[in-house]
Amino acid sequence: MTTKKARVPKAELIAVDGVDAAAVLADARAALGAPARGGISRWDASGVFQELAVADETAGAPSARTLLLLYAADLAFRLRWQIRPALAEGRTVVAAPYVETAMAFGRAAGLDPKWLTNLFRFAPRARTRRFVHSPRVRRKIKDGFVGFSCDRLAAVRTKQERLRMVDQTAALLRRRDR
Amino acid sequence: MRPTSAALRAARAHFTAPGNRRGLLVAFEGPDGSGKTTQRKLFKTWLQSEGYDVVTTKWNSSDLIKPIIKSRKSVRALSPEEFSLLHGADFRHRVEQVILPALWAGKLVIADRFLFTGLARDVARGLDLDWVLKLYEPLLWPDLVFYFAVSPATSGRRVTATRTPNFYEAGQDVTQVDDPVESYQRFIARVIREYESLALIFNMITVDAEQSIGEQHHLIRRLFLEGRQRPWSDWNADAVAEWLQQARNGAGR
Numbered sequence: 001m002t003t004k005k006a007r008v009p010k011a012e013l014i015a016v017d018g019v020d021a022a023a024v025l026a027d028a029r030a031a032l033g034a035p036a037r038g039g040i041s042r043w044d045a046s047g048v049f050q051e052l053a054v055a056d057e058t059a060g061a062p063s064a065r066t067l068l069l070l071y072a073a074d075l076a077f078r079l080r081w082q083i084r085p086a087l088a089e090g091r092t093v094v095a096a097p098y099v100e101t102a103m104a105f106g107r108a109a110g111l112d113p114k115w116l117t118n119l120f121r122f123a124p125r126a127r128t129r130r131f132v133h134s135p136r137v138r139r140k141i142k143d144g145f146v147g148f149s150c151d152r153l154a155a156v157r158t159k160q161e162r163l164r165m166v167d168q169t170a171a172l173l174r175r176r177d178r
Numbered sequence: 179m180r181p182t183s184a185a186l187r188a189a190r191a192h193f194t195a196p197g198n199r200r201g202l203l204v205a206f207e208g209p210d211g212s213g214k215t216t217q218r219k220l221f222k223t224w225l226q227s228e229g230y231d232v233v234t235t236k237w238n239s240s241d242l243i244k245p246i247i248k249s250r251k252s253v254r255a256l257s258p259e260e261f262s263l264l265h266g267a268d269f270r271h272r273v274e275q276v277i278l279p280a281l282w283a284g285k286l287v288i289a290d291r292f293l294f295t296g297l298a299r300d301v302a303r304g305l306d307l308d309w310v311l312k313l314y315e316p317l318l319w320p321d322l323v324f325y326f327a328v329s330p331a332t333s334g335r336r337v338t339a340t341r342t343p344n345f346y347e348a349g350q351d352v353t354q355v356d357d358p359v360e361s362y363q364r365f366i367a368r369v370i371r372e373y374e375s376l377a378l379i380f381n382m383i384t385v386d387a388e389q390s391i392g393e394q395h396h397l398i399r400r401l402f403l404e405g406r407q408r409p410w411s412d413w414n415a416d417a418v419a420e421w422l423q424q425a426r427n428g429a430g431r
Contacts, residue, residue: 046260051246059241060275063424064179066243069267069313076259110179110423118312122259154274155424 011087012038013124015098018132019170021144027132028096038092039082043145046077053148061154064109071102071145072119079123097145099123100131100176101169105146108168109155131177133170141166181419185426189418192282193410201281202406203318205292207377208326209370210347211336212387213394217326218290220395221402225286233280235272237291242275243268254345258303258352265296266313273318278421292320294376302368303352316416322405324398325377326387330367337362 014031018024021043028040044050048070052062062070078095086093099120106116141147146169150162181189193200204221206214218234225232238244247264250256256264280287293314300310311317328336337343338359345351348358349365377384383401385394 048246048264051249052242055242055245060271062242062271063274066267066270066274069263069270070243070246073260073263073267076257076263080257080260112180112315115312115315118309121309 010092011090012092012128013083013087013126014092014094014128014130015100015126016094016096016130016132017098017100017104017173017176018134019101019104019141019144019146019166019173020132020134021097021141021147023132023134024096024101024144027130028094031128031130032092032094038086038094041078041082041093041095043071043097044074045082046074048074048077049145049148052152061152063154064106064111064149067149067153068102068106068111068116068119072122075099075102075120075123095126098126098129100129100173101145104169104172104176105149105165107172108165109153131173133174133177179420179423181416181423185419185422186415188422189415190410190412193414193418199284200410201284202286202322203277203281203289203320204286204402205289205294205320205323206326207292207294207323207373207382208387209328209330209333209366209373210343211333212326212328213336213391214326214387215290216391217324217385217394217398218288220391221398222288224395224399225288230286231284233276233285233287235276235287235289237295238265238268240268240271240275242271251344251346254351256346256351258300258305261303261346261351262296262300262305262310262313265300266310269293269296269314273417274421274424277318278418282418289320292323293317294323294325294373294380294382297376298369298372301372302349302365316420317413318417319411319413321408321411322402323380323382324401325373325382325384326394327374327377327384328370328387330363330370332388333366333370334359334363 016024016028016031032038032040083093083095103116107113146166150156150165156162156165206218208214222232222234238247247268277287297310301307343358343362348362350358350361353361353364355361355364385397
């Protein structure tokens with residue numbers, strides 16, 4: 001007698017990275033396909049950056065290093081509450097964004113790649129990596145980690161400096177996609 | 179931020195210029211109940227009487243990050259990684275906003291706990307020392323680190339004499355022990371074990387914190403007077419140069 005094996009759902013972590021938060025989310029939805037298959041883990045699920053946004057200006061502007069430590073703390077939260085539980089249930093999770101966006105931002109800010117690699121050492125490797133290279137006007141990059149950070153960085157004061165940071169982050173992500 | 183050679187030169191020139199009273203960084207480390215804060219206050223008063231311009235910075239006190247940590251601690255929502263990363267962010271922000279500006283201005287900074295607190299607590303929570311240490315790069319080494327050594331029993335007795343340790347202080351997130359006092363005893367033993375290793379590795383000055391307050395204070399004065407003449411550590415060049423570049427590039431200072 002043969003028994004029919006129960007179908008085991010396939011767990012998969014998909015990373016979608018890019019500077020344009022709206023385009024990253026749209027791509028994450030496309031990558032997920034049917035919502036029943038799993039879910040999307042988005043930036044600032046922990047609310048760390050939301051709290052940072054309302055902090056008093058007298059607290060001083062954060063550096064890229066401080067922002068990346070906070071990004072990593074938020075990612076640790078997402079892994080604990082969203083990504084790992086979903087994978088354990090055999091579901092698909094689209095992390096949008098994941099590690100690459102933060103790494104590119106850090107490199108654009110001049111941080112040592114070795115420091116960045118160590119910082120995200122706790123994050124598991126995504127089975128599939130997708131990059132979104134948005135044609136949107138750079139000035140409109142307001143939302144998401146890159147837009148948020150460029151607006152708050154101590155080292156970014158002028159529109160030109162902001163555009164340079166966005167461009168460099170995007171260029172580094174294009175390079176990672178090759 | 180990889181510092182430019184110009185920023186490195188400026189950092190070295192500033193801190194090694196002959197004739198300047200350069201900024202000094204003195205860290206007080208040790209477990210809860212070791213009497214650090216009492217000694218820090220006595221030391222500060224004495225330094226001021228000696229004409230030093232003193233700035234104090236405490237662990238987990240940055241105006242930007244502290245509220246974020248506080249809200250998460252209150253709902254017991256932090257994993258060891260999140261705990262470590264948020265305290266690392268708090269430390270980095272204070273280095274950039276409080277410690278380096280004061281040192282640059284020639285002030286004496288007393289740190290009531292320094293990065294060694296993060297290392298000891300995070301490793302006691304099961305995290306890898308190498309990973310945690312690198313979070314704090316570029317490293318800023320104090321001119322002097324006083325380590326206030328007490329036994330786990332003394333720490334536990336002093337802390338619980340006046341209050342019940344809070345959830346994270348007691349390490350209840352990792353011990354899974356319901357009773358905060360019992361959890362504290364287990365957790366602080368691990369923290370002290372890590373501190374003792376760090377004190378050896380990083381050449382801290384160990385103060386027997388079971389001695390009287392007066393004896394400890396006079397020892398600290400004497401060791402400070404001997405140690406303040408130490409040359410500036412070139413290991414700090416990267417940290418100072420990165421901060422200088424940020425200061426030149428943008429606002430916030």
